[in-house]
Amino acid sequence: MAEDLLKIEGLYKHFLVDKKKVEILKNINLTIREGEFITIVGHSGCGKSTLLKIIAGLVDYEIGSVTNNGTKISGPDIDRGMVFQEHRLLPWLSIQDNISFGLTNVSKQEKNRIVTDIINLVKLDGFENAYPHQLSGGMAQRAAIARGLVTNPRILLLDEPFGALDALTRIQMQKEILKIWEKEKTTMILVTHDIDEAVYLGQRIVVMSARPGEIKSIIDVDTAGSKIRGSADFAYLTNKVYQYFFEDEKQELEYSI
Numbered sequence: 001m002a003e004d005l006l007k008i009e010g011l012y013k014h015f016l017v018d019k020k021k022v023e024i025l026k027n028i029n030l031t032i033r034e035g036e037f038i039t040i041v042g043h044s045g046c047g048k049s050t051l052l053k054i055i056a057g058l059v060d061y062e063i064g065s066v067t068n069n070g071t072k073i074s075g076p077d078i079d080r081g082m083v084f085q086e087h088r089l090l091p092w093l094s095i096q097d098n099i100s101f102g103l104t105n106v107s108k109q110e111k112n113r114i115v116t117d118i119i120n121l122v123k124l125d126g127f128e129n130a131y132p133h134q135l136s137g138g139m140a141q142r143a144a145i146a147r148g149l150v151t152n153p154r155i156l157l158l159d160e161p162f163g164a165l166d167a168l169t170r171i172q173m174q175k176e177i178l179k180i181w182e183k184e185k186t187t188m189i190l191v192t193h194d195i196d197e198a199v200y201l202g203q204r205i206v207v208m209s210a211r212p213g214e215i216k217s218i219i220d221v222d223t224a225g226s227k228i229r230g231s232a233d234f235a236y237l238t239n240k241v242y243q244y245f246f247e248d249e250k251q252e253l254e255y256s257i
């Protein structure tokens with residue numbers, strides 16, 4: 001059994017908007033084990049990105065505790081890489097320079113070796129010297145994933161990484177991120193509003209309520225069949241998430257009839 005790595009306990013978060021307190025996250029409790037692939041699915045605005053940013057150390061919180069390997073998270077660290085929906089590559093740097101940007105304290109030779117390996121991993125060989133505008137959306141997102149992985153983080157946080165891609169590229173990228181996860185064994189936490197994606201990628205699926213985001217359910221994806229789109233297991237799981245996802249709306253609908 002893998003070790004517990006990330007522990008979120010009794011986490012609450014609010015933002016002040018127009019001097020008014022807006023509750024964003026409510027009593028989040030979640031323990032993530034080393035090497036797990038966790039997907040977090042929830043309605044737009046339920047606080048998924050905020051939760052990821054708190055784990056990344058980019059946003060603070062009022063109540064609760066978030067620890068990484070027993071240490072309270074108090075800011076960003078190379079231990080936690082992040083990939084956003086937009087690739088955020090620097091347009092004036094080549095792909096290899098973008099990827100190696102965060103690599104400090106290594107010799108030039110070591111840097112070249114690491115970047116070559118990671119470029120192979122994300123299948124961008126031949127495009128080392130290209131610039132971001134010369135890549136397709138999927139390729140740019142692969143470069144962003146490479147940049148997130150280049151420091152060999154223990155945890156990779158993925159905030160809707162495939163959200164801006166067309167449906168076919170998205171499916172391709174989902175397959176690729178699974179292969180990368182299987183090879184690198186990095187703990188991955190991916191936020192999405194796509195139920196299909198959450199089921200296909202996650203070993204556990206965290207389903208959140210609408211804002212203020214609370215965890216409604218954590219679903220284990222434990223059969224091989226559940227990774228095969230079109231299988232009965234896959235359909236069963238997507239339906240299960242769907243039920244949780246639209247529970248509130250169903251209730252509202254029932255009340256209004």
Ligand SMILES: Nc1ncnc2c1ncn2[C@@H]1O[C@H](COP(=O)(O)OP(=O)(O)OP(=O)(O)O)[C@@H](O)[C@H]1O
Pocket residue numbers: 015016017024042043044045046047048049050051193211
């Ligand atoms: N810096 C901020 N200041 C004030 N409010 C914020 C800030 N960041 C986020 N919010 C608000 O917090 C809520 C949750 O935002 P968040 O981006 O975490 O949601 P999300 O679930 O990731 O949504 P989406 O799927 O649409 O990206 C939203 O209502 C948003 O307006």
